[in-house]
Amino acid sequence: MSAAEYRDSLRALNPRVFVNGRRVESVADEPLLEPGINALGVSYDFALRPDYAAVMTATQAGSGRATNRMLHVNGSTDDLLAKLEAVRLLCRESGCAQRYLAHDALNALHQGTHRADAARGGGERHARLLAYLEEVQRRDLALGIAMTDAKGDRSLRPGKQANPDVHVHIAARRADGIVIRGTKAIVTGAPYMHEFLVMPCRTMTAEEAAFAVCCAVPADAPGVTIVARPAGRPGDPAARFSARFGQSTGVVVFDDVFVPWDRVFLAGEHEEAGFVTTSYATHHRHSCIAARAGFGDLLIGTGALMIEANGLDPDRHGHVRDAMVDLIKIVEGFYACGVAASVYGTRDASGAVMPDTVFSNVGKLLLATQIYDMHRLAHYVSGGLIVALPGPEEDHNPETAASLAAVLAGRPDVPAAKRLEVARLMEDLTASSQGGWYSVISLHGGGSPEAMKREIWRHYPVEEKSAMVERLLERGVLADEARRASRQPGRCCDTGCAPPKLPAVPPLPDAAE
Template structure:
C-alpha cells in the first residue's frame, strides 16, 4: 500500500518515541511545529509517488515479491533501476531541498547484499537473507520510512571500538538471549530521527575480531524501550525570513540505545566482522550515489532562483557576459557530478545477491565533486543575485506602515516586477545560501556519506591504475614512445581496423538504443 504524505504524518501517531528537541520533551512528533518541515520533506516522497506522471520513476516492481513499491524502498536489479532511483532522488529534492528518505533505500540495498553474502559464507543455510526479506517485504507493504542509525559517537578516534574507555560510544551487543540480543551505545548522526518509523542500526566502519560486539545490524522501532532521541529542529520553523526552510527542512538526532532488546527476526548481522565491513562499504557506495541526485536537486533550486534573481534585478545574461558565465559554471558543476551518477548507474555491477551496485569509482567521484563544489555553487548563486540577498531588511518591514511604501519604491528592480517579488526571491536565495540552514546544507554535503578522504580512498582502491600502467607499458613495447617523439604510424602494429570509428552492426542497432546493464552484457 502506497501512503500519501497525510497518511505518513498520521502514521507517526502510532508511535510514542522518547524525543527531546531544544531541551524540551516532545509529546507528539506528528504535531510538533519544530519538526513539521522535516515531516513535510519526507512527505514529498509519498505524494510524488502517487502522481501519475512520476509513477514510472517513483515506483518499482520488487523482484522478490512482485509488488509495486515506493522507489525509496526498492532493491535495485538493473542499471535502469539505479538511473531511475537517481532521477527520483533529484526530483523529490528539487521540491524539498533534502527528502531524506533515500537513506532508507541505501541501507535496505546494503543489508540485502550483506545478508545474502552471509548465507553464502555459511553454505546457504544460515537464514540471514530470508529473515531480512521477510522484514523488507513488511516495510514495503506498510510503506514505512526507516532512519539509518549508522554513525557511532566514536569517542577517542585513536582507539579501536573495542578499546574505548567508554564502550557506549559505539553501539554494541551486551547480551545474547535465546530469543534475541541486547544492544547498548550511541549513534551520533541519525537523519530525520524523530519522525522515522524504525531505525536500521548498522556498523559505521570495518571491524576486527576484537571489535566483533560492534559488528551488529538490526531493526529497532523508534519507540522501543530504552531508545532516546535528542534532536535539533527541522529547518527554520516559524521564522518569517525562512521562505524555503520554514516549510521544508531536516532534523538530525543523537540516538541512545540503553539496553534495548532486539528479537532475532530483526537481527541481520551479529559479530560477523567481514560481512559488517562489506555492509558498511556497500551502504557508502549506494548512499554516495543517492547524494549525487539529492544535491543535483538542490543545484536545480539554486539555478532556478539565480535565473529569477537575475531577471528581477533587470539584467540580461545574453548581454551581461559575466552573469551568463557564472550561471554556466553553476550549471556545469551541477550537471558534472550528476553525470557521474548517470555513469555509475550505467556501469553498475550486479553482485551475487542479484542487486545492482553503482560503479564505485564514478559514484565516489560524483560525491567528491559535490562535497567540495557545494561552496562554489553557493558563491555563484551569490554572484548572480547581488548583495540584496543579505542586505535587505527583515520581512517584518514588509508590513510596517512607516517603511513599507518607501522600501517598495527604492528596492524594485525591473519596472514590470514588483518590489515585493524581488524581495521574496532575495529571501529565498538567502535561505538557501546565506542562512544557518544554508551552512547546514554545506556541512551535510561535505561530510554526509563519509568525509572527502573516505571517497578518495575508495576511488584509489577501485580505480584500475594497474591497467593504465599496463597500457603505457604496451605503448613503450610497441615503440610509440621513443626518444621523446611520438611515432604516428606503425603498419600492422597500430590496430586491426585502422583509425575509423566502427559502425554498429545492423543486428545490434536496436539493442544499442536500449540501456544495457554491464553485468547482463557480460553474461
C-alpha cells in the same frame, strides 16, 4: 501511504524525543519538526502521482510487490537511473528528501546478508532481511539509518575506547534475541521515523565482533532515546523555504534495547558487516549525487529569477552568464557521474544491482568539494541584496513599506515585493543557518572527502593504465616480479575484476508518457 497518512501513522508511535531541551509529546504535531515531516511527506505524495510513477515506484523482484522507489532493492541498471531521477526530483522540491537513505541501507543489507549466508552457511540472515523488506514495503515505512557512531577518541578503535557505549554493540545474547547498547550520533530525520536500521559505520576486526551488528529497532522501542535538533527554520518569517521544508538530525541512544532474532540481520559477522558498510557508502554516495543535483536545481532557478529581477540580461551581461554556466557545469558535472555510475552498475551475487564504485565516489567528491563554489556562484549572480534587505516584517510596516517598495525594485515590470521574495529565498538556501547546514551535509554526508579518495584509489585500475603506457614504451617492466607485488590495496589481478554482464534493459519512459 499519502503524506497525510504518513503523518497520522506517526501518532501511533510514542518515541522518547527531546528537542531544544524539551520532551516532545507528539512528533506529528510538534511545530519544530513539521518542516521535516513535510519534506519526508513529499516522497509519499509523489509516489501516488501518475506522472511520476515511472521513477517514484517500482516492482520488487521476487515478491512482485509495487513499492515506493525509496524502499526498492535495485534489480537493473534502469533501477539505478530511476532512483537517481527520483532523488533529484524529491530534493528539488524539498531540499533534502532524507528517505533515500533507507533505499541505500536496504540494498547494502540485501547484499551483505546474502554474502554472510554464502560464507558461513545457513540461510536465516538473508531470509530475515527479505521478510523485513516485505514488511517495510507493505507498510510503506520511513526508516532512519542509525550508522554514524559517537566514536569517542578517533585515534582509538571501537574495542579500545574507555567508554564502549560510544559505539553501538551487542551487550548480551539471549535465546530470543540480542540486547544492544551505545550511541549513534547523526541519524537523519530521527524523530519522525517509524524504525531505525542499526548498522556499523566502519569495518571491524574479529576482536570487535560485538560491534558488528545490523538490526531493525522500532523508534519507540523501550530503551531508545532521541535527542534532536529542529527541522529547518520553523516559524521564521524570513525562511521562505526552510520554514516549510527541513531536516532534523538526532543523537539516538540505545540503552539495553532488546531486539528479537527475526529483526537481527548480522550479529558478529565482522567481515560481512564491513562489506555492508562499504556497500552502503557506494549506494549512498550515488544517492547524494542526485540529492545535491536537486538542490543545485533550486540554486540555478533562484539565480535565474534573481538576475531577471535585478534587471540584468545574461545575453548582454557576459559575467553573469559565465557564472550561471559555471554553476550549471558543476551541478550537471557531478550528476553525470551518477548517470555513469548507473550505466556501469554491476549485479551482486544476491541479485541486487549496485552503482559503479569509482563513478559514485568521484561524483560525491566533486559535489562535496564544490558545494561552496555553488553557493559562491549563486551569491555572485544574485547580488548583495540577499543579505542586506530588511526583514519581512517591514513589508507590512505602514511607515516604511511604501518607500522601500519604491527604491528596492529592480526592473520596472518586477514589483519590489517579488524581487525581495526571491532574494529571501536565495538567502534562506545559501546565507542562513540552513544554508550553512546544506554545505556541511554536502561535505560530510556519506563520509568525508578522504573516505571517497580512498575508495577511488582502491578501485580505480591504475595498474591497467600504467601497463598500457609500458606496452607503448615497449619497456616490459611488468615482467619484474618485485614491481608486480606493489599493487594498490584491493586489486586482485592484473586488470581488476571484470564486472558481470547485465541483461539489456529498455530506457526509462518519459515522465509525460
